[in-house]
Amino acid sequence: xxxxxxxxxxxxxxxxxxxxxxxxxxxxxxxxxxxxxxxxxxxxxxxxxxxxxxxxxxxxxxxxxxxxxxxxxxxxxxxxxxxxxxxxxxxxxxxxxxxxxxxxxxxxxxxxxxxxxxxxxxxxxxxxxxxxxxxxxxxxxxxxxxxxxxxxxxxxxxxxxxxx
Amino acid sequence: xxxxxxxxxxxxxxxxxxxxxxxxxxxxxxxxxxxxxxxxxxxxxxxxxxxxxxxxxxxxxxxxxxxxxxxxxxxxxxxxxxxxxxxxxxxxxxxxxxxxxxxxxxxxxxxxxxxxxxxxxxxxxxxxxxxxxxxxxxxxxxxxxxxxxxxxxxxxxxxxxxxxxxxxxxxxxxxxxxxxxxxxxxxxxxxxxxxxxxxxxxxxxxxxxxxxxxxxxxxxxxxxxxxxxxxxxxxxxxxxxxxxxxxxxxxxxxxxxxxxxxxxxxxxxxxxxxxxxxxxxxxxxxxxxxxxxxxxxxxxxxxxxxxxxxxxxxxxxxxxxxxxxxxxxxxxxxxxxxxxxxxxxxxxxxxxxxxxxxxxxxxxxxxxxxxxx
Numbered sequence: 135x136x137x138x139x140x141x142x143x144x145x146x147x148x149x150x151x152x153x154x155x156x157x158x159x160x161x162x163x164x165x166x167x168x169x170x171x172x173x174x175x176x177x178x179x180x181x182x183x184x185x186x187x188x189x190x191x192x193x194x195x196x197x198x199x200x201x202x203x204x205x206x207x208x209x210x211x212x213x214x215x216x217x218x219x220x221x222x223x224x225x226x227x228x229x230x231x232x233x234x235x236x237x238x239x240x241x242x243x244x245x246x247x248x249x250x251x252x253x254x255x256x257x258x259x260x261x262x263x264x265x266x267x268x269x270x271x272x273x274x275x276x277x278x279x280x281x282x283x284x285x286x287x288x289x290x291x292x293x294x295x296x297x298x
Numbered sequence: 299x300x301x302x303x304x305x306x307x308x309x310x311x312x313x314x315x316x317x318x319x320x321x322x323x324x325x326x327x328x329x330x331x332x333x334x335x336x337x338x339x340x341x342x343x344x345x346x347x348x349x350x351x352x353x354x355x356x357x358x359x360x361x362x363x364x365x366x367x368x369x370x371x372x373x374x375x376x377x378x379x380x381x382x383x384x385x386x387x388x389x390x391x392x393x394x395x396x397x398x399x400x401x402x403x404x405x406x407x408x409x410x411x412x413x414x415x416x417x418x419x420x421x422x423x424x425x426x427x428x429x430x431x432x433x434x435x436x437x438x439x440x441x442x443x444x445x446x447x448x449x450x451x452x453x454x455x456x457x458x459x460x461x462x463x464x465x466x467x468x469x470x471x472x473x474x475x476x477x478x479x480x481x482x483x484x485x486x487x488x489x490x491x492x493x494x495x496x497x498x499x500x501x502x503x504x505x506x507x508x509x510x511x512x513x514x515x516x517x518x519x520x521x522x523x524x525x526x527x528x529x530x531x532x533x534x535x536x537x538x539x540x541x542x543x544x545x546x547x548x549x550x551x552x553x554x555x556x557x558x559x560x561x562x563x564x565x566x567x568x569x570x571x572x573x574x575x576x577x578x579x580x581x582x583x584x585x586x587x588x589x590x591x592x593x594x595x596x597x598x599x600x601x602x603x604x605x606x607x608x609x610x611x612x613x614x615x616x617x618x619x620x621x622x623x624x625x626x627x628x629x630x631x632x633x634x635x636x637x638x639x640x641x642x643x644x645x646x647x648x649x650x651x652x653x654x655x656x657x658x659x660x661x662x663x664x665x666x667x668x669x670x671x
Binding site: 136137138139140141142143144145146147148149151152153154155156158159160162163164165166167168170171173174177178 | 349412426428429430432433440450451454460475478495496498499502503523524525527529531532587
């Protein structure tokens with residue numbers, strides 16, 4: 135039972151010491167430590183929420199960037215397509231034009247050839263006519279001098295014509 | 299962990315050294331043909347767990363190596379007296395052989411049975427306010443505690459809010475946050491910050507003194523009922539001082555109960571209110587005392603066997619040391635657990651006292667917590 139009876143002196147000193155420790159620690163240790171811990175926790179929470187916000191903003195920015203990129207890509211592809219179409223059109227037009235031009239030149243050339251051919255034919259005809267008239271004239275002149283000689287001459291002339 | 303191991307090894311070494319000298323002395327005594335036979339384990343154990351007016355370290359060749367501590371005595375007749383305990387130097391057995399009595403000095407002498415007591419020669423009343431071994435041990439603990447916590451607090455001030463904790467500060471912070479998040483906030487809710495300094499002080503005060511008590515040659519401070527009753531009284535006073543109307547109305551006028559049961563309930567509630575601090579007191583006291591006694595008993599077994607025969611003593615030593623290492627590890631755990639339980643129950647009791655009427659759900663929660671603890 136001796137163990138269970140508290141000693142007064144020990145009780146007294148413990149009480150004083152504990153209370154002193156309590157007040158000293160409250161002022162110089164627990165308050166500053168707990169305040170700092172609280173502030174730090176708040177700071178960390180703030181930092182985390184700020185990071186989340188920045189992350190969300192980054193995500194948004196990225197999405198926007200992607201949208202812009204996609205738009206740009208689309209635009210460039212339409213431009214390419216348009217350019218290709220324009221090129222094809224111009225090439226085709228040029229081809230058509232060239233073809234018609236060529237056709238025109240061809241027909242003109244043909245017409246000219248025809249014309250010159252006709253002119254040449256007409257000249258040949260005229261020449262033949264003139265020759266015939268000349269022959270006839272010569273025949274007629276020789277006939278007038280001697281009949282046989284005239285015949286020979288006519289033959290000779292006729293042979294000349296053949297040779298021509 | 300290394301540090302703990304070191305403590306244990308050192309503790310064993312010192313205890314064995316200290317006790318072996320004693321055992322040697324006891325053996326010598328038997329050869330001289332005195333009445334003492336073998337090894338008096340009771341005396342050794344109670345000498346270690348009791349309070350003393352000197353700090354006994356060990357015995358060397360039969361002479362104790364001890365520091366005398368100041369005796370402060372107040373008696374209504376003689377007033378305040380302060381002198382060194384070294385003046386009590388000669389001891390003799392009392393007439394009935396149950397106690398040892400010192401020489402008289404200034405009309406005072408010490409009586410040492412299970413406990414050491416300062417009494418007057420003429421039997422008049424005297425208040426012993428000496429700085430005993432326990433008080434000195436407590437003061438050492440307090441100096442350590444103040445040094446650790448204030449140096450950590452300084453680091454917080456110097457380092458600013460957003461720097462990571464370092465070293466001792468880091469360990470301290472983990473414990474503080476544990477107490478705040480696991481003890482104070484669940485029990486005290488939004489008023490946790492107000493009571494947190496008290497709960498932290500209780501926890502660290504008990505813990506550091508528990509650990510100091512485990513050191514070899516240390517005092518059995520927290521295993522002393524004067525200390526635990528003092529701490530329990532503090533937490534009871536805080537509980538009473540912070541109790542609110544809801545608590546008292548609930549206690550004095552339990553709702554939804556018939557009149558006769560109500561009377562019974564009020565009596566029971568009052569008893570439970572008084573039992574709370576008593577439970578706090580007994581729990582810490584008994585746990586720490588028992589731990590000390592078990593460790594000392596296990597060590598003493600070596601010398602009990604050695605007193606029978608030297609071979610038995612040497613043969614038993616490894617088992618005894620192994621078991622006491624185990625007990626030391628356990629006690630290191632118990633030191634923290636008991637400090638935690640004291641702090642936690644204080645928080646629970648204060649929480650009950652300051653609880654606002656939110657219905658009965660919360661009541662059950664706290665009582666469950668109490669049972670678990």
